[in-house]
Amino acid sequence: MRLIPKEIETLWTLFTAPVVWVVHFLACYVGAAIYCAKPELIGLSFSAVRAGIAAVTVIALSLIALSAWLAWRQWGFGTDDPPHDDPTRRDRTLFQGFATLLLSGLSFIAVIFTAMPALFLTGCIR
Amino acid sequence: MGQYFSLSAASLLLASGFAGARSVLEPAGAEAQQIAILFWVMLSGGAVIWLGVVALLLHSALFNRRRLAEQSASRIILWGGVVFPAVTLCALLAYALWLMPALRPFAQASSAALRIEVTGRQFWWEVVYRPSRGPPVASANEIRLPVGERVELTLKSADVIHSFWIPPLGGKMDMIPGRTNRLSLMATKSGIFRGPCAEYCGTSHALMAFSAVAMEPEAFRSWLAAQAIPAEGAGASGGALFLRHGCGSCHFVAGTDARGLIGPDLSHVGSRTTVGAGILPNTEDAVARFIARPDLIKPGSRMPAFDMLPPGDIRAIAAWLRGLQ
């Protein structure tokens, strides 16, 4: 059994990174909102919330990096230049790989931006 | 805190002569200082980037029209279009977030020596000072604070959403029915500032303002002590007319039988810088005009017109109110 799957031919891989971004965003914002509305429900300190955000951020960034690596491989590690617009199977694969790579980059930055407030905020606003 | 200042809003304020009453860009408070620096950092950063982009555009359109190889074009896009904006935005975001605890210093607020409760009402402000020592002091349409001391403001609304804002002292904070929002401010320079209602709240929203007076701590303390006791009041005939014409059913005047709570507390109305919630100078004339036709001066206001009273009575009441120092 191989750890990294062989090339996957599906449109779904295109959305992996943005979906990770969405889930990470919701985890951070919903988590902090619930904690600040009902601190006693969770019973932890705000630093625990920050640590939780740090943990989901590391997980999300790793998943996105993995998605980016797979996309990069699908794009042939950059052997060909865009725009990949010939009506061939090869160009379709390369195009999808390149688009996925760009989306992964966007999601990577977005996840960092989402998590950044946790670096500076030290408590709930009453 | 999404209310950052845009360039157009700045020029609008300056153009409207608001600058005379001090704007966000002439800070007199700790929070406003940070906001002003943030504004200038963003403005100059944006200007540098804009100049760079325009210079590049002119360079490639006028002086260097040779085609780039695809490889180097891609490299320019990667560095100039992806890496540079991502890093710059990251740095700016970090800077703005780093400012946030200083702009909303909630943690220390509970230790503030003075708490001021402000309730927004269509179209005026109810104000109660709650010093750590001494009795609470009621007032309206004016907020005084000591320079160099942190003041905690408790913001509420009795009807619709209003927003509390003293531009030269700090950022805005909404006043939401059923909620208590907190804001903490520290004036660093003395002066009189205008505070507009910053959230549309009805017909006379634009006429809903207050004056904020930052005073030296000594002066502030003696002022607050004087506010806690009834004003001496000159011309007692005006006082009798005030009660006889029913003003006391809506207005409170300490030391008299006027105990109404529907309108602004008038116990020391004569000492305020403005009347009618920041819209008229506090002169006998303006007070008399306001009493006669508040509906003309402030459409939609809850205060009924009293122009059916003999003008002499209105004058006497106005003189008496002006004397409530």
Ligand SMILES: [Cu+2]
């Ligand atoms: Cu209002």
